[in-house]
Amino acid sequence: MYFDEFDLDDRVLDGIDAMGYTTATPVQEQVIPPIIAGKDILACAQTGTGKTAAFLLPILHRLITEPHETHKINSLIIVPTRELAVQIAQTLEGMSYFTSVSSIAVYGGSNGALFSAEKKALTSGVDIVICTPGRMIAHLNMGYVKLDAVKYLVLDEADRMLDMGFNDDIIKITSFLPKQRQNLLFSATMPDKIRKLALKILxxxxxxxxxxxxxxxxxxxxxxxxxxxxxxxxxxxVLSQKQFGSIIIFCSRKQNVKQLCHELKKARFSVEEIHSDLEQEKREQVLMDFKNKKLKMLVATDILSRGIDIEDIDLVINYDVPNDAEDYIHRIGRTARAATDGTAYTIVSEKEQRKFARIEEVLGKPVVKAAVPATLGPVPEYTAKPGRSGGGSRPHGKKRSGGSGGNRNQKPSGQHNRGGGHQSQQHRSKSGNSQHSGNNPPKP
Known part of the structure; x- marks a missing residue:
């Protein structure tokens, strides 16, 4: 389905064209029409499905075609992490280029000047606020934020927010909102706690x-x-045997991230780490360098496995086995996006075999076990089998030896770009400042 088949304002379509998108993803096809029609949405959609554009485009359309209060906050998008807030703000910047819609990303950090800039935008009014729960609560507690004109509320990665303990913060923020509003909830999974939250809000x-x-x-x-x-x-x-492009290595703990990054740097690999201990400015710089191909490898905690659109990842490595199949799918889903192929390696220790067996069970088939170089010495047998509830621990002493973009009025033929959910490669301004159209739109 082409974007000009939706009932979107021409100024929104111009932004989509400038970013090089022509066709919509399945989630966009299903979500955009009911949002335009004013319905509340409860959507189960994972990162990489184009869900960001699925809610941004219709909200943009309604903001520029329907009356709203220009000096107040009209839309509130709540997300679990600062990285996702910045990501959405940058995507929105491109999509809203030909409109007068303003936006700001409001997220944590110790930068006093940034907090002041956020305060100024929140008090003078901004069309769309993308925020993390904790940072918005901090502003609300100061007493100067008025959310009485919010017409559109989006909860993105809602399951992640609940996992991070933000349920009470979300309920508190929504208590400041008017009863008459449109609510959009997006979640990668749909456990009971999400349905309970939906009952309260939607x-x-x-x-x-x-x-x-x-x-x-x-x-x-x-x-x-x-x-x-x-x-x-x-x-x-592994990293020295085969040439890959961009590589993300996921660790379950910050301690492992730091140790592995240190060892890889000593071995002269182009690598940096990203985790919650880093200052915000450093995290953003590392991400930017990685996206711009100045940096080849990124060692990260699960903060990057959801919600961040980074294209062209050739290899994902699970240094630690993820806790469950959903996390595994989120992690390896960073590769093989759009029309590209990808590779995912998982390193399974003897204590992680049971966890990995459960993941294989959900996948419906065993993951190929690659040969470990003999130079590493004896390695444990993989005794866990998919379909067994237990498994994973090896008999004591038992080892085995190692082994070896287009015009919307002209339908292009052949392959089409997937529409709208991904970040443009160039950033015109830093998120955290109120964003209005000004320079050239980002190019895909």
Whole structure:
């Protein structure tokens, strides 16, 4: 479906054209029309499905075609992390280029000047606010934020926010909003706690399910079974044996991120780390360098596995086995996006075998076990089998040896760009300042 088949204002379509998008993704096809019609939405859709554009485009359309108070906050988008807030703000900047819609990203950090800029925008009025719950609560507690004119509320990555303990913050923020408003809730999963939250916030929502239950077939998945103390040596071997483009390495703990990044830097790899201990400015710079290909590898906690659109990832490595299949799918979903193929390696220690067996069970098939170089010495057998509730621990002493963009009025032929949900490659201004159209629109 082409974007000009939606009932979107020409100024919104011009922004989509400038970003090089022509066709909509399935979630956009299903979500955009009911949002334009004013319905509440409860959508199960994962990162990479184009859901960001699915709510931004119709909100933009309604803001410029329907009356609203220009000196107040009209739309509130609540997200779990500052990275996602910045990401959405940058995507919105491109899409709103040909409109007069203003926006600001409001997120945590110790920068006093940034807090002051946020305060100024929130008090003078801004069309769209993208915020993290904690930062918005901090502003609300100061007494100067008025949310009585909000017409559109979006909760993005709602399951992630609840996992991070933001339920009470979300309820408190919504208590400041007018009763008459449109509510849009997006979640990668739909557990009972999300449905309970939906009952409190949404009004007769239209339910849409676009969840990706399995990883794309084009992702090559392999697992290396080793002892925990062999992981770093294996990483150095794997990364030096084959040339990949951009690489993301996920660790479950910050301590592992720091240790692995330190060891890879000593081995002369182009690598940086990203986790919650880094200052906000440093995190943003690392992300920017990675997106712009100045940096080849990123070692990160799960903060990057959801919600951040980084294109052209050739290899994802799970240095630690994710806690469950959903996290596994989110992590490896960073690769093989759009029309590209990708590779995902998981390093499984003897203590992580049971976890990995449960992931294989959800996947419906075992992940290929790759050969571990003999130079690493003996490695544990993989004794866990998909379909077994237990499994994973090896008999004591049992080891095995290692082995070896287009015009909307002219339909292009052939392949089309997936529409709208991804960040443009160039950023015109730093998020955190109220964003109005001014320079050239971002190019895809």
């Amino acid at each position: 009004h007769q929502p239209e339910e849409i399910n676009i969840a990706i239950s399995k990883p794309p077939e084009k992702i090559v998945q392999e697992a290396f079974v080793v002892f925990e103390e062999q992981k770093i040596a294996l990483m150095k071997h």
